[in-house]
Amino acid sequence: GESVGLHLPTLSVQEGDNSIINCAYSNSASDYFIWYKQESGKGPQFIIDIRSNMDKRQGQRVTVLLNKTVKHLSLQIAATQPGDSAVYFCAEKVEGAQKLVFGQGTRLTINP
Amino acid sequence: ETGVTQSPTHLIKTRGQQVTLRCSSQSGHNTVSWYQQALGQGPQFIFQYYREEENGRGNFPPRFSGLQFPNYSSELNVNALELDDSALYLCASNQGGVQNTEAFFGQGTRLTVV
Numbered sequence: 001g002e003s004v005g006l007h008l009p010t011l012s013v014q015e016g017d018n019s020i021i022n023c024a025y026s027n028s029a030s031d032y033f034i035w036y037k038q039e040s041g042k043g044p045q046f047i048i049d050i051r052s053n054m055d056k057r058q059g060q061r062v063t064v065l066l067n068k069t070v071k072h073l074s075l076q077i078a079a080t081q082p083g084d085s086a087v088y089f090c091a092e093k094v095e096g097a098q099k100l101v102f103g104q105g106t107r108l109t110i111n112p
Numbered sequence: 113e114t115g116v117t118q119s120p121t122h123l124i125k126t127r128g129q130q131v132t133l134r135c136s137s138q139s140g141h142n143t144v145s146w147y148q149q150a151l152g153q154g155p156q157f158i159f160q161y162y163r164e165e166e167n168g169r170g171n172f173p174p175r176f177s178g179l180q181f182p183n184y185s186s187e188l189n190v191n192a193l194e195l196d197d198s199a200l201y202l203c204a205s206n207q208g209g210v211q212n213t214e215a216f217f218g219q220g221t222r223l224t225v226v
Contacts, residue, residue, distance in 0.1 A: 008152060034214060043116075043202050043217035044155065089154050098145065098168030100204075100215060102154030
């Protein structure tokens with residue numbers, strides 16, 4: 001995968017505002033997508049997934065949008081809270097394949 | 113908590129040594145995948161085990177090897193450690209088969225090679 005080093009894309013939002021994190025995925029054959037949240041010192045935590053036969057899926061305070069035409073995935077977090085501060089990764093997978101391919105990650109910071 | 117547990121949580125090894133990392137999968141999951149996450153990067157797929165057999169491998173040399181046991185727990189072994197092997201090693205489990213299912217990650221093992 002592409003090396004980002006320590007210079008992760010960052011997004012800063014005010015507490016209570018909505019956040020949108022974007023991801024461009026690489027494989028047009030991918031048909032399953034997941035968003036993960038990773039807090040410092042912890043493993044990735046599953047947030048929400050979506051299959052390629054859908055373009056939108058909603059969870060609790062989160063919505064994932066999928067645009068297969070431009071290979072774009074987004075995660076919307078409503079009414080952000082301090083606990084939402086973390087690095088967010090999108091991951092893609094092809095049906096029948098074994099591996100998840102992770103994007104570069106976005107660091108979300110919530111300002112009080 | 114995901115129910116996926118890894119041990120140890122932290123480890124320091126010397127270059128050239130060998131290391132074994134362990135993972136207990138979530139109850140009901142028969143598939144375990146291992147990932148390497150270097151600082152500031154996304155996880156990179158090492159390999160996957162399904163019903164005790166290796167079921168896919170990423171771009172890692174043969175000195176990275178693994179096992180899966182009948183209870184679906186798994187080990188990752190790394191021989192001849194190099195400085196660049198320093199990373200967070202993550203284990204993920206899911207219910208394998210035809211249908212993709214969400215993978216749940218453990219908290220990881222932080223390996224430092226000096």
